[in-house]
Amino acid sequence: MTGAFARSRRNAGRWLAWVTAFAVLVLPSLAQAHASLVASDPAAEAVLAAAPATITLTFNEPVTPLALQLIDAKGRSSPVTDIAGDGDTLRFEPPAPLAAGGHVVSWRVVSADGHPVGGSLTFWIGAPGASLPAIVVPDDPMRRTAIWATGIVTQSMLLAAAGGAFFLGWIATSAALPGLVAGCGAVAVLGLGALALSVGLQGLDILDLPFAQLGSAAVWREGASGSFGRATTLAAVAFGLALLALLSRGWLARGLSLGAVIGVGAAFAASGHTATADPRWLAASAMLVHGVSLALWIGALVPLAVAVRTSRAMAEITLRRFSRAIPVAIAALLLSGVVLGAIQLGRIEALWTSDYGRILIGKLALVVLLLLIALWNRLRLTPQLAAGMPRAVPALRRTIAAELVLVIAILGVVGLWRFTPPPRAAAVTVDDSAFVHVHAARAMAGVTLAPGRAGPIEIEVALQTPDEATLAAQALTVTLANPGAGIEPASAEAERRPDGRWRVRMSAPVPGRWTLTLGILISDFDKVTIEAPVVIR
Numbered sequence: 001m002t003g004a005f006a007r008s009r010r011n012a013g014r015w016l017a018w019v020t021a022f023a024v025l026v027l028p029s030l031a032q033a034h035a036s037l038v039a040s041d042p043a044a045e046a047v048l049a050a051a052p053a054t055i056t057l058t059f060n061e062p063v064t065p066l067a068l069q070l071i072d073a074k075g076r077s078s079p080v081t082d083i084a085g086d087g088d089t090l091r092f093e094p095p096a097p098l099a100a101g102g103h104v105v106s107w108r109v110v111s112a113d114g115h116p117v118g119g120s121l122t123f124w125i126g127a128p129g130a131s132l133p134a135i136v137v138p139d140d141p142m143r144r145t146a147i148w149a150t151g152i153v154t155q156s157m158l159l160a161a162a163g164g165a166f167f168l169g170w171i172a173t174s175a176a177l178p179g180l181v182a183g184c185g186a187v188a189v190l191g192l193g194a195l196a197l198s199v200g201l202q203g204l205d206i207l208d209l210p211f212a213q214l215g216s217a218a219v220w221r222e223g224a225s226g227s228f229g230r231a232t233t234l235a236a237v238a239f240g241l242a243l244l245a246l247l248s249r250g251w252l253a254r255g256l257s258l259g260a261v262i263g264v265g266a267a268f269a270a271s272g273h274t275a276t277a278d279p280r281w282l283a284a285s286a287m288l289v290h291g292v293s294l295a296l297w298i299g300a301l302v303p304l305a306v307a308v309r310t311s312r313a314m315a316e317i318t319l320r321r322f323s324r325a326i327p328v329a330i331a332a333l334l335l336s337g338v339v340l341g342a343i344q345l346g347r348i349e350a351l352w353t354s355d356y357g358r359i360l361i362g363k364l365a366l367v368v369l370l371l372l373i374a375l376w377n378r379l380r381l382t383p384q385l386a387a388g389m390p391r392a393v394p395a396l397r398r399t400i401a402a403e404l405v406l407v408i409a410i411l412g413v414v415g416l417w418r419f420t421p422p423p424r425a426a427a428v429t430v431d432d433s434a435f436v437h438v439h440a441a442r443a444m445a446g447v448t449l450a451p452g453r454a455g456p457i458e459i460e461v462a463l464q465t466p467d468e469a470t471l472a473a474q475a476l477t478v479t480l481a482n483p484g485a486g487i488e489p490a491s492a493e494a495e496r497r498p499d500g501r502w503r504v505r506m507s508a509p510v511p512g513r514w515t516l517t518l519g520i521l522i523s524d525f526d527k528v529t530i531e532a533p534v535v536i537r
Contacts, residue, residue, distance in 0.1 A: 037119050040105075044121040044490070045456075045507065051098035051125055055105060057090045063109040066218070067207070070094055071104040071509065100126035102455070104509045108207070110218070120490045122507035143204055143211065148415045150198045154235070155411050157191030158267070160184070162238050162260035163299010165245040169257040171300065171321045172307050172314075180306050185246050188239045195235055199223040231271030238263030261299075265291030272417070274340070278437070278532075286339040293333035297326060298407050305400040308385065308393050315393070319382050330374070337367075344422035356422045363413045370406045373399050436516065438532040443471055443520055445530065453537040454511045461494060461502040463520060476502045477519035482512060489517075508536045 039058040042048055055070075068080040068090070084091045090107070106120040164184035172180075200214050203223030213219055224232065238260045245256035268274070268291035269284045300322060307318040341360060351357040377399050384392035434452025438445045446462040459478055463471035476496075481489035494502035508514060517531040 037107075037121075040121055042123040044123070044492070045505065046123045047127065048123060048125050051094070054091055054093050057105070057107060059088045059090075059109070062087045063090070065090055066108040066110055068092070068105075068107045071106065072096065072098060072101075098125055102507070102509060104507075122490070122509060143201065146211075147198070147201045147205060148412070150194055150201055151415045152408065152411045154191060154194040154198050156408060157187050157194060158235055158238060158264055159295050159298045159407075160302060161188035161191055161242040161299070162257070162264045163295040163297070164303050165242040165253075165257040165299075166261050166296060167300040167303040167322075169245055169254040171325065172303060172318045180303055181246050184303075185243060188243045188246070192236060192239050195232060195239070199229075199232055202228050227271040231267045234263055234267035234270055238267060261292050261295040262288075264295040265289065267291065278343075282339065283343050286336040286343070289332050290336040290340060293329045293336065296329040297333065300326070301400050301403055301407070305397050308396055312388060316386050319385060323378055323382060326374075330371070346423050350423035354423045356417065359413060359416050363410055366406055366410045366413065370403060370410070373403050373406070434534065434536070436532055436534045438516065438518060438530050443518075443528045443530055445518055445520075447516060447518075447532075447534075449534065449536070454508050456505065456507050457536075459494070459504050459506060461504075461518065462500075463502065470500055471520070471522075473502075473520050473522055475521040476504075477521075478502075478504050478506065479515075479517040479519070480506055480508055481515045481517065482508075482510065491519075511537050 037057060038060050039056075041054075041056040042052055063085075065083050065085065068083060069077050070080055071077045078095045080092050080095055082092060082095075090109070102122055102124050104120055104122050161184055164180070164187070168181060168184070200220055200223055203209075203216075203219035203221070204211065204214060207213075207219060207222055209216070209219060223229070241256050241260035241263055245253045245260060248256055265288035269287035274283045274287040304318070304322060308315045310318075345351055345354075345357060345360070351360065377396060381392055381396045381399065385396060433448055433450040436447050436449070438447060442465075444464045446464070448460045450458050450460070461476060461478065463473055463476070465471050476494040477491055478494050479489050479491040483489075490506060492504045492506050494504035496502050512535070514534050514536055515531055516534045517529060520528045520530070522528060
């Protein structure tokens, strides 16, 4: 027995050695497999005396163009379709004559390993101007509507499946409501389908592609990446736990259903504006509580409407249990909502001066109506049902139906936030500059953008450790990205100044919400990446 154990350990050690060798030899090459732009003609930020006859992009490996567009000095975006590809080089003629002023080349290619990568560069004809005009970005209203509608359906089914499973496990008796168990299970399965569709739509939106490209692998790969991919995974786990809870009994069903509603809150907290709000621990915690509370309340409405149609004794027991539990969930929902509103708005006047705040006002109006109906149910209809009044059941079912309509309306209003950055995302403007604080677990940075408006920008970065000491770094890469404006990420190496600060000159050709990413090389084998949103005027 001892010999067999020793042999097993020796075999395991050999396998571990082989795996380690494979990781050392292969993984570094895999990590460097993505294509990157190594040269261009004209060069980034170049100032030309005359318009170039051709534009050339040179990469470190062969690439296949996905999308390429040239944005001229008047803000017009022209797709480039006639591209001459020669291995690692792409060459094309401007689709229209180039006038004096700033121009942006935005490119997206597929590298040799099959991964889509993108970037952009700015050059000037004549002289560098103070700013570039606003870029006219074509919008796809059908795609935007599909994303909005799918979000409503997915969130409604997620709340109904997880909250319904919790209601059947903790409030009502699922054995006495087999039809309701089957209905919640069907909602969970349909919700998984809607969730999958949302991944594809997200990919289309990121790549700015039409619906005909929904079957592309690149679309689904992009849709499943980043914070949206993490949120989708958590939502799928919540759906799965809800299904398992519906198939279980007793304490197992209760435990699984509790995990499902926690998964709802985690999914809400993993993506959207909350994922980048500071302080992140507070924003994420508040959204987690908000999502759990929503599932407990909203998910119970349909099961409650079904339960009140059963025997009077069962309906009374169910209503009594629900009435005792739901005030805690509503209080947590309201408190977490106040915290989230304060974080996202930043200042009280943003409630009526920003699009985000006006959407919040609409949501609050609907929530007030929802709370009034819930209060009416608790103080008026629940005692009537307990007293055996015959009209109480149909009245209660009508008010629950009204609550469901309001919930769908609230989700529809909240869905508009996907297209509306919160006021706190804007950098703090001081004179003509803008300042944004970026931080993560291992590094912090104070970033000053001068000026804080569209056009050429000088970016100064002060790196710090989490305890606010100066962070010594070997190199710093600054990236500005605005895929929503049709401009791929642009990166530049910063130069370290004698005072320890880093400085780089870049261009933000269009006002709006950008993502600022800092790639901090601490040592040859240690790199930290941090990012934050910044609004450029």
